[in-house]
Amino acid sequence: MVERCPRAFDETLITGYLDGELTQATEQRVRIHLEDCANCAALLDELRTLREATMSTEFSKPDDTQWDERPRGRVSWLVRSTGWVLAILWLVVVGGYALWEFWQTPTNPVERLLVVGGLSAFALLFVSVVLDRIKAARTDPYREVEK
Amino acid sequence: MTGTHPMIGAAAAQPPDEARIVVLAQRGEASACEELARTCRRQAYLFALQLTGNPDDALDIAQDAMLRFFRSLGRFDASRPVRPWLLRIVRNLVRDRARRRRVRRTESLEPAGDVLRFEPRDARPDPEALAARRQLQALVWRCLQELPNHYREVLVLRDYQDLPYNEIAVALKIPRGTVMSRLHRARCRLQEVVRQRMESGEEVADG
Numbered sequence: 001m002v003e004r005c006p007r008a009f010d011e012t013l014i015t016g017y018l019d020g021e022l023t024q025a026t027e028q029r030v031r032i033h034l035e036d037c038a039n040c041a042a043l044l045d046e047l048r049t050l051r052e053a054t055m056s057t058e059f060s061k062p063d064d065t066q067w068d069e070r071p072r073g074r075v076s077w078l079v080r081s082t083g084w085v086l087a088i089l090w091l092v093v094v095g096g097y098a099l100w101e102f103w104q105t106p107t108n109p110v111e112r113l114l115v116v117g118g119l120s121a122f123a124l125l126f127v128s129v130v131l132d133r134i135k136a137a138r139t140d141p142y143r144e145v146e147k
Numbered sequence: 148m149t150g151t152h153p154m155i156g157a158a159a160a161q162p163p164d165e166a167r168i169v170v171l172a173q174r175g176e177a178s179a180c181e182e183l184a185r186t187c188r189r190q191a192y193l194f195a196l197q198l199t200g201n202p203d204d205a206l207d208i209a210q211d212a213m214l215r216f217f218r219s220l221g222r223f224d225a226s227r228p229v230r231p232w233l234l235r236i237v238r239n240l241v242r243d244r245a246r247r248r249r250v251r252r253t254e255s256l257e258p259a260g261d262v263l264r265f266e267p268r269d270a271r272p273d274p275e276a277l278a279a280r281r282q283l284q285a286l287v288w289r290c291l292q293e294l295p296n297h298y299r300e301v302l303v304l305r306d307y308q309d310l311p312y313n314e315i316a317v318a319l320k321i322p323r324g325t326v327m328s329r330l331h332r333a334r335c336r337l338q339e340v341v342r343q344r345m346e347s348g349e350e351v352a353d354g
Contacts, residue, residue, distance in 0.1 A: 011331065012327055012328045012331040013327075014331070015327055015330050015331035015334060016312075016327045019305065019312070019330075021311070021312045021327065046338055047334050047338065049283075050287065050334060050337060050338055050341070051306055051334075053280065053283045053284050053287045054284075054287055054291075054302070054306035054307055055306055055307075055309065056280070056284065057284045057287075057288065057307065059193055059196055059197070059307075060202070061189060061192065061193065062192065062202070062206060064185070077214070136320070
């Protein structure tokens with residue numbers, strides 16, 4: 001096992017150096033450090049060996065005829081989408097009716113508070129997730145397309 | 148992060164040929180669609196295979212990914228590279244499938260034995276060096292299956308798919324600096340697992 005750098009050098013940069021992803025100035029800094037630090041040089045060698053093994057690995061691929069034999073999946077997609085639409089409709093109608101009934105029925109204030117509090121908590125969680133998704137989608141270069 | 152590239156978070160430039168094919172495919176030209184499908188389904192299959200380790204699952208996922216890909220191709224900005232988008236679709240499908248099975252991926256999907264292909268690239272390979280390389284490739288492939296999802300994803304995208312950091316950042320929706328730090332931790336973890344396997348003297352079967 002390679003020991004950690006005694007000068008607490010940012011070892012993450014060694015990965016960036018190995019991949020050629022650093023700026024010229026940072027690359028120069030890493031190169032100078034590697035000349036002096038045996039630990040980091042050993043780490044670089046280990047990572048390089050590993051990367052050469054992965055990058056030279058070849059995988060079996062299906063031939064082109066296999067693609068046409070696979071089911072296209074449109075039917076299952078259609079069935080699933082229809083199922084979702086029906087489930088949402090059911091939830092809205094039945095849930096709305098249940099809520100309406102609950103509101104109209106005279107109940108204990110504590111029970112009412114528990115139910116309303118629980119539903120409000122779920123609603124808030126839902127809204128927070130939706131807001132996070134919207135925020136993330138705004139910075140996504142592929143927001144216009146399916147992911 | 149001092150070592151980050153100036154193009155933080157930006158996708159790499161679209162190769163002119165790819166952009167042309169995408170535009171033609173968006174106009175509905177059959178030959179362009181066929182060419183795009185041929186290139187993309189191979190990439191989708193390989194990435195799914197590298198994430199799941201299972202050829203049958205990979206083929207199903209790649210098929211689904213191609214359906215999604217072509218369904219929204221019309222809305223795609225052709226000036227952007229296709230690969231990060233395609234690989235993100237595949238990654239999401241792999242995650243969905245693992246979630247549906249409600250078990251850890253490594254428990255449900257043992258890496259299949261005939262996934263790796265060993266063909267000498269050199270015209271006259273040294274048999275001993277070739278055997279050692281094959282053994283290391285197979286060992287690394289098996290060890291990769293033991294890593295957590297987020298490490299395996301970034302390693303596969305960089306070392307098997309050969310994506311630059313910018314495209315990995317787009318595919319995984321993480322900042323470019325995070326790509327480098329996560330990749331470093333993933334490689335160190337993989338190195339650790341490989342070393343443990345080697346020290347335990349475990350027999351490594353090809354593939």
